[in-house]
Amino acid sequence: MVLLVGTHFFGRAASVMRISPHILHVAQPVDGGVARVVTDLVAAQLAAGLRVTVACPEGGMLADALRALGCTVRRWDATRSPGHRLPAEVRQLARLVGDVGPDLVHAHSAKAGLAARLAVHGRLPTVFQPHAWSFEAVGGAVARLALAWERFGARWATRVLCVSEAERRTGERCAIPAVWGVVPNGVDTDRFRPDGDSARSGAGPLVVCVGRLCRQKGQDVLLRAWPEVVRRVPGARLVLVGDGPDADRLRAGAPESVEFAGGVPDTAPWYRAADVVVLPSRWEGMALAPLEAMACARPVVVTDVDGARESLPQGHPPSCLVPPEDPDALARALTALLRDEPLRTSLGALGRAHVLVAHDLRHATAAVTDVYRELLGTAATPVVGPNEGRKCITT
Known part of the structure; x- marks a missing residue:
């Protein structure tokens, strides 16, 4: 079945929410595109009046960028890849979730998605955002293990939120039994614009x-x-x-x-x-x-x-x-x-x-907030079509 959830700008979304929910983002890695997505999303959510905490490792750009926004950052000592430290990382994250007491957990990328779903175990609404599938990054037995985990771990994700329809189709083709959502990535079109300073370019194309x-x-x-x-x-x-x-x-x-x-x-x-x-x-x-x-x-x-x-x-x-x-x-x-x-x-x-x-950032961040509203019961019940199967939200 398909649930259609409308997108709104943050000011309107925030005004609809009667109680400001507390969102816990769990992020690893702390550099690159995932860190930028998390930073942009947190900035918009804080501006909308949501309560936001982020659990992430120190180092990289993420923690410092979040603190500069005034966001509460909780240290989570996690490596980029799964390994022998995973059980301790999951225990630390479970304690952190208990201390923070969020209304919803949003886990970003494969490692955070693995640890957060094991730590929360379905006790809270949990959004998992792959930002590209982990099983595509490896081969052989490791890829088969990663795919097996995604199939198993989907039961503890209230929503698997993809950044493209193609990413969702890959998950469906690989038989991951998720409740899907799709919110395409967005960028800050004021920061990224044609006019402004250019880097040194020298001669030649x-x-x-x-x-x-x-x-x-x-x-x-x-x-x-x-x-x-x-x-x-x-x-x-x-x-x-x-x-x-x-x-x-x-x-x-x-x-x-x-x-x-x-x-x-x-x-x-x-x-x-x-x-x-x-x-x-x-x-x-x-x-x-x-x-x-x-x-x-x-x-x-x-x-x-x-x-x-x-x-x-x-x-x-x-x-x-x-x-x-x-x-x-x-x-x-x-x-x-x-x-x-x-x-x-x-x-x-x-x-x-x-x-x-x-792909304007404001549309993307507002669409994610609409997903939160639906999962937390703060939005009107969407119209549901007659099709059978797992649910998919398209924004």
Whole structure:
């Protein structure tokens, strides 16, 4: 059956709630796109008058960014991946949930989703947001184990909240028996805009890739494609913005035309400096970087992974959506855009207009609050259709 839940701006959503609920976000990792989503969501919820606490590890950008917002942060000593420390992490989180006494728990990404569902065990409304499926990140027996857990752990998630319809379809195809929700990612269109400071750009056409330096984001594939781009577009330069576990390996042997900018507090100047923004991911739920680039009116080249097609506007050329793990196709797409300035300009304007309508942060954060309202019984009962099966909310 399908439940249709309308979306509202936060001021209206907050006015409908008679009692401000207490939301506990549980987050791991503490850097990258997940940390940005959590920070943006918490900022909007605090502004709406909700009571918000976040449990996360120290280190990275997340805890400091949340404290700067005035959010209560509780230290949760969790590693990024499951391991022998998991039982202790679950016990610590269970004690923390008892101390905080939230009305609803919202767990972000695979590790937090695993620990939070084990700690809460269905005793409170629990939202699990995968931000890309864990079983896509690994292979063999580990992938089978991760998928088995997701099938089992779905019983303790009141809602599995996906960031794209493709991510939801992947879960359904893998027989995860969830109660689904879909809220596409959004970006701050005031922060990410065409005008403003640009990063230093030097001479020659510039391609920028923003993302954690790790296998998921596929920078190794991009570096294999890059020599062909330079051969066909002399003077072209590539900047990799971000840090991560693969930084040293990627730097080794990289040509002079490739610059590693490292982690930066504000990526918007790099988007504005770019002629083309690329993200060659191996898997995603719905990546933030292409949305941020389009909000800055920059053309994008992305791999055809979960959420990618949904993030692009109608009329975007198919050549800018390439297969993952295909450096030749990636080189052709980048070369074609770098050689066509009018197309880059038109795609930039098209992307900006699309993000304003479909991926504005205010719509995304308000839609998440509507999910909370429904789970906490603070919204009118939705109209339910006659279809059978597990429920799905579409916002």
